[in-house]
Amino acid sequence: MPNVLVTGGAGYIGSHACKALMAAGFTPVTYDNFSTGWRDAVKFGPLVEGDLTDRAALDRAFAEHAPVAVMHFAALSLVGEAMSNPGKYWHNNVAGSLTLMEAAVAGGCTNFVFSSTCATYGEHDNVVLDENTPQSPLNAYGASKRAIEDMLRDFEAAHGLRHVIFRYFNVAGADPDAEVGEHHRPETHLIPVMLEAIQGKRDALTIHGTDYDTPDGTCIRDYVHVCDLVDAHVLGLTWLQDGKASRVFNLGTGRGFSVREVIDASRAVTNSEVPYSEGPRRAGDATKLVSGSTRAVEELGWTPKHSTMARMIADAWRWQQTGSYTR
Ligand SMILES: NC(=O)c1ccc[n+]([C@@H]2O[C@H](COP(=O)([O-])OP(=O)(O)OC[C@H]3O[C@@H](n4cnc5c(N)ncnc54)[C@H](O)[C@@H]3O)[C@@H](O)[C@H]2O)c1
């Protein structure tokens, strides 16, 4: 089976991608430094332990595994940390991705699938966010991702590094078999934080801001199931292998949910009260981020099958109750 180098394969989304790649007939080779990932999450193919900034380790990985493509998930992605320590983000995400791209080109691997984010768009009042929306990120995390997108375009022009860029909206849910799931430490994402609060594993959820210009005052996001998201990556890989042109795709459903709506849905799915309090706004949060594009559906043939809010919460809830990583 052809190898795919999966950076960040020990993390939340990367581990689900490894499972999807295996199912699609590829061998996922995880490349990870375990800064936020988990050894227990590497289940579907070989592991190379290494850092994105370690060019020698990357060269060895390309030489040994001869991947047909790179799927690049490895990054730091905490908005709050990016605001207080931007250098860490420019170093890990941008310098690390640059080293990875240089190693890929040197290793003759010129198919590259990249995890970008709708956080690159920033704040656009009442604007539908499609792939042509100007990118004006609000924080160093989004800025680091935009910079990597720019580097990819330069590397294609100069070195033929063909790429698919996926700008994710909010990724949620877990593998329905609960073989892998979301396990961030610290956890900051709304749905797992809420489920942990229901389980009594943490204090009540704090709603970060109730004075936004939205119908119920809380932020609106577009949630997409992690299994649908990684299915799109497999389609993106096929797209590149078919020789199609480099392309950017939003990955979202086009339906926005406020924080209060997510709380209501969790109450219904878990049949439990959600302990919560109302707090101030969190720095760096945009009011509303909803995908306005159907490009991935129309061009890639992507069909999200699991991305209803009830399904995402149910799968996350199953994982919270039955799965976890310890190392
Ligand atoms: N979770 C979301 O909602 C979301 C939304 C938009 C974009 N993204 C992007 O998706 C990707 C995956 O996110 P996730 O939620 O799975 O994160 P995660 O923290 O669970 O996984 C990231 C993985 O990358 C590894 N890593 C980080 N820096 C590394 C380095 N220098 N060298 C080697 N490995 C390194 C970590 O150890 C971890 O296993 C990231 O690029 C993130 O920016 C995530």
Ligand SMILES: O=c1ccn([C@@H]2O[C@H](COP(=O)(O)OP(=O)(O)O[C@H]3O[C@H](CO)[C@@H](O)[C@H](O)[C@H]3O)[C@@H](O)[C@H]2O)c(=O)[nH]1
């Ligand atoms: O304890 C919490 C956690 C979150 N929220 C709110 O819930 C919404 C969703 O927050 P979160 O789950 O932290 O996701 P985002 O901040 O929207 O960021 C995620 O989604 C982005 C794309 O939108 C990605 O780029 C990031 O990597 C990913 O962390 C936001 O309005 C938050 O203010 C709360 O009110 N309380």
